[in-house]
Amino acid sequence: MPVVRLYYEDMERLIGASRDTIMSRMAMMGADIGKRAESDHVDVEFFPDRPDLYSPEGVARAMQGFLGLKTGLVKYPVQKGSVVLQVEESVKSVRPIIGCAVVRGLQFSSEAIESLMGLQEDLHWGLGRNRRKVAIGVHDISRVKPPFRYLGADPERKFVPLDFTEELSMREILKEHPKGKDYGHILDGCERYPLIVDANDDVLSFPPIINGDLTRVTDDTHDLFIDVTGTDPMVFKALNIVVTSLAERGGKIESVLVKRSEGDFMSPNLEPARWVVSADEANQLIGFDLTAEELADCLKMMRFGARAEGSMVEVMVPAYRADIMHSWDIFEDAAKGFGYDKLVAELPKTVTIGSAHPAELRREEVREITIGLGYLETMPFTLTNEKVHFEWMRRMPAPAGTTRVLHPISELHTILRTSLLSSLLEIFAINQHHPLPQRIFAAGDVVVDKKTRMHLAAASIHSSASFSEIRSIADAVMREMGLGDGMRIVPSQDGAFLPGRGADLLKDDRKVGLFGELHPLVLRSFGLEQPVVALEIEWGEL
């Protein structure tokens, strides 16, 4: 989740409340506050559905409402500007959507620049799917000359990218610039690359990769041009979040005329979305008992515009909110405005009779039997790998029903186990420094042909572990589990056992288990130095 660094002094100034007041209530608005607060700042995590809180300005705006200092909808005036951006046909197959704005009259402190950069990165993560869906560029507009053009450019087109001093072609940027290496894959297979240039054909931006060095933002920058490009209308939410955040810093928003063949529009559009919601529905969902007026008050604290009309509430959703998809999203905010800490917990009245799952009841029996025989329970991982599970067990090749994961994160975990025994041997292997005999078992799940089956495996390691020991255990387990009838014991061909010292359990000619003395070569693969006898029995499936 995005972490926003909040400097106390900055927050006190932006919100107009004391540090203690702010910090004591922030979590109840919806935030994870880091345990280690520094003397001058604190790092706070905000949820992925609230990108409007990814900047100190956005947090301040929300906190002012939540603390009741300034409630209701914030109106951000947008002055009609003179800047024009032309969208050319050549870019539409690559990265069709663009929104932009001009913000003037900013005084950038280093903190403000830090927060703007942080906001951009967090939006790339939270809304932009790592720039694929949404990418943001911020420019010093005084360095370039409108009108601007957004076009699909020849990859050989050269310019000086940010943080470089020499010209590179766009193709070279993807190979050599750190950002090119990180995000170049988004343009895989594209014949033309997106580019924003000014009236003199100087480059502002190569979205979604890198800006030109020309328009770099510095402490002396006062007027910004912001471009947001992408593949989804979420582009406009991101733009709104950035410009309203800058407006909270005192910037004056100016519109840009975006010209397209399918129709021109003025950007940004900060008009709120209008919803009409029912107080009854809110009361039923949350379980409180509010009038429409009270519901409207709760919503105003969350900085919605809200007005009661009979039992309904007309809600104006700010243009920077990206998370309102359904009336319940509005009701959740109402509950936050009301205060989760003020909601009285109440037990539901639903009367039902509970029952355990039959497989778990059976598992409990299996456990009781094995524990009664002196075995200690273990709960090994169900992920394993072919080397341990089949090769070391002398059970090559792996059976067809083995479940392999496509992109394992480690060579230790590449498949789901089809049996339990190798997991027990691994546990013996890490416990050789402890006294013998060791007797362990697992009553866990395996997956064969994508179906979950339940097995029991038990193993015993000590200097005089013998076939007759495990034969007695296997007998006892089968007897107690009621598996004896119709079960046949036949010599096993399983490579894990010493030839002539392993047995298969057959029920209606299907192999449902085995027991015996493990082959010394198996033991050697696991690094074990004492005899091991073991059994494994299938006892159920889902």
Add this chain to the structure above:
Amino acid sequence: MLSESDARVLRAISDGLYDPKIIAEKLNMKVEAVRASADALAESGLVRVTKSVREVFSLTAEGQRYGKEGLPERRLLQEIASGKPMSELKDPNIKIGLGWLRKKGWAVIQAGVIKPIGTAAKGKDEEVLESLLEGAKSCESLDSSGLEALKSRGLVSSSKAKEWRYEITPEGRRVASEIGDAEAQSLTVIASGMIKSGDWDGSNLRYNGKLYHARPYDVTLAADRIYPGKKHPYQRLIDRMRGIMLEMGFSEIKGQVVQSSFWNFDALFQPQDHPAREMQDTFYLDSKAEIPDYSRVKEMHEHGGGIGSTGWGGSWSPEVARQEVLRTHTTGVTIKYLAEHPMPPVKVFGIDRVYRREAIDATHTPEFEQLEGVIMDEGVSFRHLLGFLKEFYLKMGFEEVRFRPGYFPYTEPSVEPEVFIDGLGWVELGGAGVFRKEVTAPFGIEQRVLAWGLGVSRVAMLKLGLKDLRLLYQSDIQWLRETPLSIES
């Protein structure tokens, strides 16, 4: 190794005998042999020997005779009875008594006739005489006036005598306990016949004409450490949670480890381009699953399904939904169950393994247990969810619970419960919320669904004091052995 006689002597001393003479008598040994054994035992530190020299008094030959016959004056007194003329006393030995008779005031002579007077009670000298007849004694046990009287009459003589006193040491007691009785054969294992027909007296046994002594053990000694077969401590915790859910009227459900993306993600209204669905977080399989009729789910994702939602927009692909995964949560199992049981009331829970593509370390494992439950019924609200959560955590032993807004993709509103733990403060434990309408509507579920989930391993870390989650799965056997069955719950 002790010799037979040393062993017997040690045993006798251990039984409380301290005098070599008595030991010799009891063991039918010579006193010298007993002393030699005791000296050897003392050198080995098994016995402490105290030697002392004392003055002892014994009767002279004359004293011996008087001891047996009585003092002359006593005999004379008997002789004269109620009175006797002097002339009739012939025995010279009796005459010796005459002076003492008068001296002790037992008789008077009047006109040649001896007459007893008074009671002539037994004197101290006579008591000492009788006592010394038993053997030599030191002055402590004898009356000094009686002794002096006898000495003055030459009936008692004194001499210096050496004395030995034996005491067992703790080490000697331990060794002695292993030897058994001095006379009886030491016994460790009690044979069946001894139980059925032995003649027992305490730990002494007469059996088939032989004497045995059931060797006493040092019951304070440490024993070999043994361990019972046991449930895994983590499983006990899971069972505790299962028990709570069952007590609260929930039924247990289970589902497959391998799930389609449809049930794992799409049915829960997770957009197909959601970061959590990316390869880097989820274990995908190279296989496709059959999925049910998806038209309403598709409509919900694309356009909001006619319930007043905006939907995600874009186009929803059934091919993406068919992609199989190792379940990333148990919620896919829950929504599938609800889709099959859309009528209220439903209260179900499950505790099962879930899989996340995470590198393994002390606080992350690629698979772990998740507890999840839902309540679906008419008229249930978010406030009921809080009420349920409070009760559950209370039953888990967390007395202070508070609620903070949270975010989960398929619930709205969402809440993060926190419990207070001494030394740690408020700890986030699980997540909960009301299933979004976008989740329930496509399956014809008309009532609100209160849902909550909990990482069980997190509770295990708190309850079992674990620092490393891997210990749960790649267990140290000694930890399993040593973790007591009874844990605070």
